Amino acid sequence: xxxxxxxxxxxNLVKKFGSFVANDHLTFDVFRGEIFGFLGANGAGxxxxxxILCGLSYPTSGEVTIDGLDIYxxxxxxxxxxxxxxxxxxxxxxxxxxxxxxxxxxxxxLSREDIRQxxxxxxxxxxxxxxxKKLIRELPPGWKQKLAFxxxxxxxxxxxxxxxxxxxxxxxxxxxFWEMIYDKAGxxxxxxxxxxxxxxxxxxxxxxxxSEGKIHALDTPAQLIxxxxxxxxxxxxLRIARNIEAV
Amino acid sequence: xxxxxxxxxxxxxxxxRDVRTMIILFGMPVMQMLLFGYVITNEIKEAKIAIxxxxxxxxxxxxxRRIVASSYFQLAQVLxxxxxxxxxxxxxxxxxxIVFEADFAEKxxxxxxxxxxxxxxxxxxxxxxxxxxYTTGILMSYIQELNTQTELPLRIxxxxxxxxxxxxxxxxMFVPGTIAMLLMLICALMTSISITREKELGTMELLLVSPxxxxxxxxxxxxxxxxxxxxxxxxxxxxxxxxFGVPIQGSVILLLLESILFIIMSxxxxxxxxxxxxxxxxxxxxxxxxxxxxxxxxxxxxxPVENMPKILxxxxxxxPPKYFIIIVKNIMLKGTGMEYVWKETLIIxxxxxxxxxxxxxxxxxxxx
Numbered sequence: 001x002x003x004x005x006x007x008x009x010x011x012n013l014v015k016k017f018g019s020f021v022a023n024d025h026l027t028f029d030v031f032r033g034e035i036f037g038f039l040g041a042n043g044a045g046x047x048x049x050x051x052i053l054c055g056l057s058y059p060t061s062g063e064v065t066i067d068g069l070d071i072y073x074x075x076x077x078x079x080x081x082x083x084x085x086x087x088x089x090x091x092x093x094x095x096x097x098x099x100x101x102x103x104x105x106x107x108x109x110l111s112r113e114d115i116r117q118x119x120x121x122x123x124x125x126x127x128x129x130x131x132x133k134k135l136i137r138e139l140p141p142g143w144k145q146k147l148a149f150x151x152x153x154x155x156x157x158x159x160x161x162x163x164x165x166x167x168x169x170x171x172x173x174x175x176x177f178w179e180m181i182y183d184k185a186g187x188x189x190x191x192x193x194x195x196x197x198x199x200x201x202x203x204x205x206x207x208x209x210x211s212e213g214k215i216h217a218l219d220t221p222a223q224l225i226x227x228x229x230x231x232x233x234x235x236x237x238l239r240i241a242r243n244i245e246a247v
Numbered sequence: 248x249x250x251x252x253x254x255x256x257x258x259x260x261x262x263x264r265d266v267r268t269m270i271i272l273f274g275m276p277v278m279q280m281l282l283f284g285y286v287i288t289n290e291i292k293e294a295k296i297a298i299x300x301x302x303x304x305x306x307x308x309x310x311x312r313r314i315v316a317s318s319y320f321q322l323a324q325v326l327x328x329x330x331x332x333x334x335x336x337x338x339x340x341x342x343x344x345i346v347f348e349a350d351f352a353e354k355x356x357x358x359x360x361x362x363x364x365x366x367x368x369x370x371x372x373x374x375x376x377x378x379x380x381y382t383t384g385i386l387m388s389y390i391q392e393l394n395t396q397t398e399l400p401l402r403i404x405x406x407x408x409x410x411x412x413x414x415x416x417x418x419x420m421f422v423p424g425t426i427a428m429l430l431m432l433i434c435a436l437m438t439s440i441s442i443t444r445e446k447e448l449g450t451m452e453l454l455l456v457s458p459x460x461x462x463x464x465x466x467x468x469x470x471x472x473x474x475x476x477x478x479x480x481x482x483x484x485x486x487x488x489x490x491f492g493v494p495i496q497g498s499v500i501l502l503l504l505e506s507i508l509f510i511i512m513s514x515x516x517x518x519x520x521x522x523x524x525x526x527x528x529x530x531x532x533x534x535x536x537x538x539x540x541x542x543x544x545x546x547x548x549x550x551p552v553e554n555m556p557k558i559l560x561x562x563x564x565x566x567p568p569k570y571f572i573i574i575v576k577n578i579m580l581k582g583t584g585m586e587y588v589w590k591e592t593l594i595i596x597x598x599x600x601x602x603x604x605x606x607x608x609x610x611x612x613x614x615x
Contacts, residue, residue, distance in 0.1 A: 106253030
């Protein structure tokens with residue numbers, strides 16, 4: 001699924017808040033169709049970076065292109081091609097699932113017929129018939145996260161950005177959530193996901209490990225594990241953290 | 248356009264599914280209106296007075312009769328000596344004492360001048376002032392009648408006439424004030440809450456990532472409230488008209504248009520508040536405290552601006568409801584048209600522009 005086509009290009013991205021440097025010269029590429037894990041502890045600068053990629057804030061300096069479009073000048077075109085799901089649960093809980101879907105799909109300019117078809121397809125696939133007409137707030141928490149993902153990708157964006165989508169979710173739901181991510185990636189969607197769960201890193205095609213605003217490692221999980229000569233990603237992360245401390 | 252319609256529909260779902268919102272939107276206006284209309288009123292009914300009549304002739308008897316017959320006063324005591332006056336005031340029941348000088352009728356006929364002393368209990372200054380005004384009004388109208396009857400050369404008498412509100416009904420004054428306060432409060436409060444709620448829930452980020460433009464998001468959020476605020480304005484006007492009998496002398500259409508303008512101004516203020524904070528609670532506090540008190544105290548709603556210290560008077564100029572109250576009073580009570588309220592209208596448009604420009608600036612800074 002992952003190709004060699006660079007769909008996200010980031011060169012020397014810097015973001016400062018006053019004297020605090022949240023993103024310190026980040027440089028990386030993401031290939032079309034891959035699941036790219038953006039890893040790091042809380043406060044490493046992941047959310048800052050993902051917000052810049054989504055157009056929620058401007059970088060202080062650096063070059064960023066999404067799908068060949070420049071984030072400074074072609075923001076409006078970028079918006080149509082991406083999906084975004086924030087770390088906070090983000091469906092309207094006083095609307096039903098159907099209403100949420102119709103709203104988001106409407107915002108992305110889908111036609112009524114498209115909305116109807118995609119809603120029906122989603123309801124069939126996830127077997128939501130019983131809960132389609134219920135308000136989101138009445139649903140169990142595990143469901144909400146999966147639905148938020150489905151809604152965030154309802155317009156079939158080329159790239160979807162997921163900011164800590166699984167934080168605070170039980171292991172079974174996390175598992176199911178990742179199955180959904182694989183599904184989408186299988187359809188050719190590029191998935192850019194931040195997480196601080198190291199075990200999730202192994203689900204990703206490639207991962208970058210960030211700490212204190214810098215990227216310290218970027219490779220496939222298997223390569224990283226062999227490079228640091230450890231058993232799993234958790235230990236890779238510990239090694240990198242120790243190296244930083246030693247410096 | 249389809250995007251936008253979906254947005255507005257969603258907003259209506261939020262409003263109609265939230266009990267608290269519905270109560271604030273529809274319960275509050277009616278309750279406040281009735282409260283202000285009935286409870287806080289300047290009007291005084293059946294105030295206890297005492298009369299000390301040194302003359303006891305046909306003129307003073309007639310004057311006393313008229314005063315007591317009006318619904319404002321109730322005769323509590325008839326006094327015989329000057330020294331009793333202080334006693335009745337000290338007891339506290341009597342709010343006003345009227346003293347006619349000796350040979351009142353005779354002096355009036357011969358010299359055209361007679362003295363009546365009106366003593367008010369100024370420990371309650373507002374009440375005293377109103378009572379004295381009422382009394383002078385009654386005396387003046389009597390003298391005017393006399394003047395038309397006799398062929399005496401016309402003399403200039405200080406005649407106070409209560410224009411536009413001949414009965415000095417308090418509720419006439421409260422309707423414009425209440426409309427201004429409620430529209431301002433509800434519109435600013437509801438928009439600032441509904442926008443900060445999206446921020447708290449994190450849905451605002453989703454909207455900002457979407458192809459919707461910032462102004463579409465804002466307009467989509469406030470449009471339902473323009474509509475609901477308008478319904479509120481109509482409700483208040485109907486209540487004022489049918490429950491309290493406040494007339495609408497001028498053009499109803501102009502009044503409604505001005506209300507819509509004021510609603511839009513309040514909404515832009517609400518937008519501005521929501522750009523300053525990310526929390527619903529702070530937005531609510533700011534809207535309530537920062538808007539309600541100045542509206543009540545500094546807009547001329549209850550307390551006349553002219554009586555305030557100079558500094559406060561200058562402060563009053565930047566309280567937007569002040570201008571809307573002037574407009575509403577002009578149209579409702581005086582029946583005047585645009586030619587008399589264009590200045591105030593322009594000022595409100597100016598406020599709207601300033602609030603919107605500040606919001607847009609704030610919005611951009613936040614995004615950077």
